[in-house]
Amino acid sequence: MTATIAYDRPVSNLIDQLSATGHVTHTPYRKTSVTLHHNDGNVSRLSHQGVLNGWKTRKASAHFDVDAAGAVAQYVKVNEYAWAVGNKAGNQSSISIEMANATLGPNWTVAEATWKNAARLAGWNFAKVIGERPSKSNLFYHHHWTSTVCAGPYMNKIYDQVLAAAQEAYDHFKDSHPTPGPDTEPFPGASYFHTGQKSPIIAAMHQRLVAEDCNRYQSSANADIWGPGDVKSYAAWQQKLGLEGDDANGIPGKTSWDQLQVPNI
Template identity: 40%
Template sequence: MATPLSAAAFEAALRAEGVTVKEHGNWSTHNRNAIGAWGPAQGVMLHHTAGSNSVSLCRTGMAGLPGPLCVAVIAKDGTVHLVGYGRTNHAGRGSTAAYNAVRNGTTIPSRPGSDAVDGNAHFYGFEIENLGNGRDPYPDAQLVAVEKIAAAVCRAHGWGAGRVIGHKEWTTRKIDPTFSMPAMRTRIAKRLTKTASGGNASGGSGTPAVTYEPFPGAAFFAAGRRSAVITAMGRRLVAEGCGRYEVGPGPSWTAADRRSYAAWQHKLGYSGTDADGIPGRVSWAKLRVPRI
């Protein structure tokens, strides 16, 4: 089970994936968490707005359905408007079979079953600006943004593209989004084979080599660890104005490294336990440690 990303980590993940972001008001604390649980996070759910004035409507909601209605709205020009964060009124109840398929990474059923699971508790909800009439186009810039936001969340959690579901795959009550979800998952899966900065994750022949050191995992950063990766990380922290070293940086993981990395996390907007000085996948990607 996955704890949802903090708002700061979520925004950092989007920006690391190259998403154009616009923040609206107190989006990071605007949610429906007081109504019920937010988490464990199981996946990403895509919707279309089926109307105009989408950003303000998704932020404020409507009579009988208070906002936010999603965490972000993806405009036709590819801009991702952050309108809320946490539990939002986007999914409603849906199929247990679909829920289990997403959670287990298996094939999503071709037709959802009865509505039984509270999707608002378990999915990051994104609204895609579209009339939903089957004729209104999805511009390429918008589809690229959809691909990027889904990949960003999946990458941050270590999920595959099978964690991305359309509202129409969640419940028989809905038809959104009006594009092929299998095709979109294929796009997302392809993006996930590359680093967030655009390199090929495997460094295979005929493709751009990975420029930056891949995230070695949080457990790597433990007392007694000695590696050239730690030296390279420390040099990048110093370059970012976050160095808290009296001597070094050097190859051994020390309290000074942890203080320096905590300064980097604070610079990215993290706080509390999200700024404890232990590297995480998203903040590591943003630091861009040169490949050793």
């Protein structure tokens, strides 16, 4: 099963179910923005599964959906193309987050629990995928890309609040690090990893990551494209070694270190 993002809250996994419809383009792109939408649907049918059912019959998709209670589901890997904004460049460069509308038009109101959790999720994506702080130049509503009222008049009125919530989440997530797990026993050279210095072993590991297409492993780890040598690319390498869960937390430790000794590189 394709993994969801490593969010700190539950994420319902509907990635493979949507992929089976053919409404996903499995090509990685550099993401530079987040786009918020309202579901534009019958309020009584806006469960995560209900949204998926709708996309099974029409060529549409988004990376995430946030329901009326604020719960999150993922449908498309964050670095892939979703059929969401009605604009090719936007679909390539933006991560789309759908929000359950609490009422129908003309206002298309969205519950506070929904938009606040969507903004928080946007902040996570800015911190962990895009690498830039949310601003008016990269946090958009659907109507930024094409002629539509989405995300609706109500969301237009509270855009500044949404942006502030996304920025607060970004500030929270940008300096967070993985929680150490079983694969984080001290080993020679570990301190080099977070200081920017490179021991011979770590330098050799970098070279091997590049030689064996680091980006491909990062993409398979549900990540965007990073250069080799950071926590996220090391986590991708650990997954390539067959490690799972806390053993693939992006922090060099004894389990993965034993497999990265010079004779094996």
